Amino acid sequence: MALKFLVVDDSVTMRRIVSNSLKNLGYDNLVEAVDGKDALAKLAADTNINFVITDWNMPVLSGLELTKAIRGDEKLNNVPILMVTTRGVKEDILEALQAKVNNYIVKPFTPQILKEKIDQILANN
Amino acid sequence: MAKAPNNMSGLFEKLHDLKSLFKYGEKIVPIIQSLVDFMQDTVPLLENINHSIADSTAKIPAASNQINNVTSATELATTEILDLVDAISMNFDKVESKVNLAKEKNKEKTALLAELQKEVKKNSKAMELISKYMEIKESEEALDFVGELLPKFKDDTYHITLSLQVQDITAQQLAAVNHLIDSVQERLSSLIQDIDSTEIKELTVGKIQAPDGVAFDPNATYSKSKDAQNMADVIVNNVNSNHNNNNKASQDEIDKLFS
Numbered sequence: 311m312a313l314k315f316l317v318v319d320d321s322v323t324m325r326r327i328v329s330n331s332l333k334n335l336g337y338d339n340l341v342e343a344v345d346g347k348d349a350l351a352k353l354a355a356d357t358n359i360n361f362v363i364t365d366w367n368m369p370v371l372s373g374l375e376l377t378k379a380i381r382g383d384e385k386l387n388n389v390p391i392l393m394v395t396t397r398g399v400k401e402d403i404l405e406a407l408q409a410k411v412n413n414y415i416v417k418p419f420t421p422q423i424l425k426e427k428i429d430q431i432l433a434n435n
Numbered sequence: 436m437a438k439a440p441n442n443m444s445g446l447f448e449k450l451h452d453l454k455s456l457f458k459y460g461e462k463i464v465p466i467i468q469s470l471v472d473f474m475q476d477t478v479p480l481l482e483n484i485n486h487s488i489a490d491s492t493a494k495i496p497a498a499s500n501q502i503n504n505v506t507s508a509t510e511l512a513t514t515e516i517l518d519l520v521d522a523i524s525m526n527f528d529k530v531e532s533k534v535n536l537a538k539e540k541n542k543e544k545t546a547l548l549a550e551l552q553k554e555v556k557k558n559s560k561a562m563e564l565i566s567k568y569m570e571i572k573e574s575e576e577a578l579d580f581v582g583e584l585l586p587k588f589k590d591d592t593y594h595i596t597l598s599l600q601v602q603d604i605t606a607q608q609l610a611a612v613n614h615l616i617d618s619v620q621e622r623l624s625s626l627i628q629d630i631d632s633t634e635i636k637e638l639t640v641g642k643i644q645a646p647d648g649v650a651f652d653p654n655a656t657y658s659k660s661k662d663a664q665n666m667a668d669v670i671v672n673n674v675n676s677n678h679n680n681n682n683k684a685s686q687d688e689i690d691k692l693f694s
Contacts, residue, residue: 320650321603323513327596330521334593367607367650396604396655398663403670414671416663417655418600421593423664434675 311360313432315340318349318364318376319394324417328363328394331421335428346371350379353386361428366395366406377409390431394419485627492623499616506606513602520592527592531585538578545569601657610651 315332317340319325325342332340341359343349345368353359362380366373373393380386390412395402398416406414412434413427548565555561 319603321510321606323510323517323599324603326514326517327600330517330593330596367652369650372650396607396652398667399654400666400670403667404674407671407674414667416667417604418597418657418659419664420597 312339312358313337313361314356314358316343316349316352316359316362316364317341318343318346318362318368318373320345320365320368324365324394328424331419331424332363334421335425337428345369346373346376346379349376353380353389360389361431362389362391363394364391366393366397366402374406374409377406377411381410388435390435392427392431394424488623489627492620492627495616495620495623499613499620502609502613502616506609509602510606513599516599517596520596523592524589527585527589530581531589534578534582534585538575538582541575541578604655604657607651607653607655610649611653611655613649614651614653 315337317325317328317332319328319342325344329340329342332338341352341356343352346364347370349362349364350371353362362376364373364376368376371379373395377391377393380389380391391410392413392415393406393411394415394417395406396417397403397406403414412431415423415427548569552562552565555565
């Protein structure tokens with residue numbers, strides 16, 4: 311099944327950087343969302359989305375709340391989630407893992423790290 | 436009549452007390468005078484401080500708005516840079532495809548010339564000219580040179596976009612500063628209300644207007660250090676391996692990893 315990414319970040323800069331990085335890795339099939347609520351709407355509207363890359367700090371609905379919402383939805387709970395955030399303290403990482411993100415990247419990220427984490431998630435799924 | 440001396444004695448005692456009181460008064464009056472002078476000097480000073488706090492408080496929203504403007508401006512500038520970088524990358528792609536096409540055509544030309552050489556074997560002058568023509572390699576070398584540099588250019592432009600992550604991180608730092616300014620304004624406002632029991636008009640006019648939908652990490656930092664990512668990797672790996680073994684990673688186990 312072809313991968314379709316959902317890139318969720320309230321920063322237009324970060325959305326573009328993550329999207330560009332995905333395109334550089336050969337993943338052209340992607341959509342973007344400006345916050346967790348927008349992401350849930352996109353997920354509901356497009357069942358082909360099968361990979362979520364999300365920021366944590368976002369207005370309306372944060373990345374952590376988005377993760378919990380996805381994991382609590384029986385139609386979506388298997389969608390892999392990669393958190394890409396500035397929050398790099400141990401407690402935050404643990405909280406994200408408890409919410410069941412599949413992997414975690416601390417900004418600023420490098421393309422190598424992004425590729426490595428996507429590959430790891432795909433290998434484990 | 437027998438009470439007269441007692442009355443006189445009492446009167447003298449009272450007069451003595453009064454004298455002591457006057458003497459004490461003589462000593463205390465300068466102190467009270469100093470206190471009054473001090474108060475006279477201090478009250479305007481306090482009023483000045485009050486005005487100064489009120490003035491500073493009234494200016495805070497402008498500072499806060501200025502920070503919001505900086506964030507908007509840097510986001511706009513970053514978007515423009517990203518647009519330009521995208522355009523440059525697209526042009527690199529076009530140049531790369533032209534270079535590759537030119538290289539292919541050069542190969543075809545060389546093959547055709549080799550074929551032509553076979554056809555004109557008997558014509559030594561023609562053979563010589565073809566050989567000389569084939570020896571001219573500048574255009575091929577130039578194409579190879581450009582072809583080798585293009586991926587580096589593309590890589591460099593891509594790394595420019597990656598460096599622009601700093602915009603998101605500084606935007607969060609500025610949002611945190613704004614939040615702090617907002618808190619200071621609230622405290623000062625409350626202090627002034629306590630002192631003056633009237634709210635400053637400017638405060639209501641110049642209320643900080645936080646941009647809609649701002650969420651930030653107050654500890655956001657732009658660092659190329661891999662420490663935070665390495666820590667995340669260790670925790671993720673540890674939690675995942677415990678999960679695979681159907682065990683939950685305890686906080687103690689994770690703490691041990693970093694002790």
